Amino acid sequence: MNENEIRMLICKSQEYGFKMLFQEYQRYVYTIVWDKIKSLGTAEDAEECVSDIFAEVFIHFEDINEGSLKAYIGTIAKRTAIHRYRTLSAKSGYIADSDEFPDIPDEVDIQKEFEEKEYYKKLYQCILSLGEPDSSIIIQKYFYNRKSADIAESVGLLPITVRVRAARALKRLRKILSDNPIKRGDNL
Numbered sequence: 001m002n003e004n005e006i007r008m009l010i011c012k013s014q015e016y017g018f019k020m021l022f023q024e025y026q027r028y029v030y031t032i033v034w035d036k037i038k039s040l041g042t043a044e045d046a047e048e049c050v051s052d053i054f055a056e057v058f059i060h061f062e063d064i065n066e067g068s069l070k071a072y073i074g075t076i077a078k079r080t081a082i083h084r085y086r087t088l089s090a091k092s093g094y095i096a097d098s099d100e101f102p103d104i105p106d107e108v109d110i111q112k113e114f115e116e117k118e119y120y121k122k123l124y125q126c127i128l129s130l131g132e133p134d135s136s137i138i139i140q141k142y143f144y145n146r147k148s149a150d151i152a153e154s155v156g157l158l159p160i161t162v163r164v165r166a167a168r169a170l171k172r173l174r175k176i177l178s179d180n181p182i183k184r185g186d187n188l
Helices: 003-012 014-037 043-059 069-092 110-128 134-143 148-155 159-179
Strands: none
Touching: 003 014, 003 069, 014 043, 014 069, 014 110, 043 069, 110 134, 110 159, 134 148, 134 159, 148 159
């Protein structure tokens, strides 16, 4: 479900629309929160923080610009999680530096990794929608760099047939992706 669909649902029924918004972004928000508080917090702390984040999003939903819902949610999630981490560290007597999060290397971007996984998951679903043997041909050719002759052997076709089917499948995949574009960092 994309942002526009969620906005339309909220216009029709706020209760149902916000429920769908929560279902769509809950894993994303929980991932961000848990990444920040896991060294000091519990799952219950993370769930409470996620609830606070969605309350903030619901309260300010009208002010969120179209096309920036996921970015807004991600920013609120990071800030709220950092605040929760600091609260937990103060309660435990641990004094944290402003940018310190133990066990998390600086070069690891959990949010980006999550978005990349979601992107490839959606792309894979689009490829599978091509049906067999086209989806197998595309996956083997473009993800595993296999030659047409090797693919032909595995799917029981002639190499020339594999090349023709790959070209046609790519054309259909382009059409699917142009009708339903997916981009890294989008709500997929």
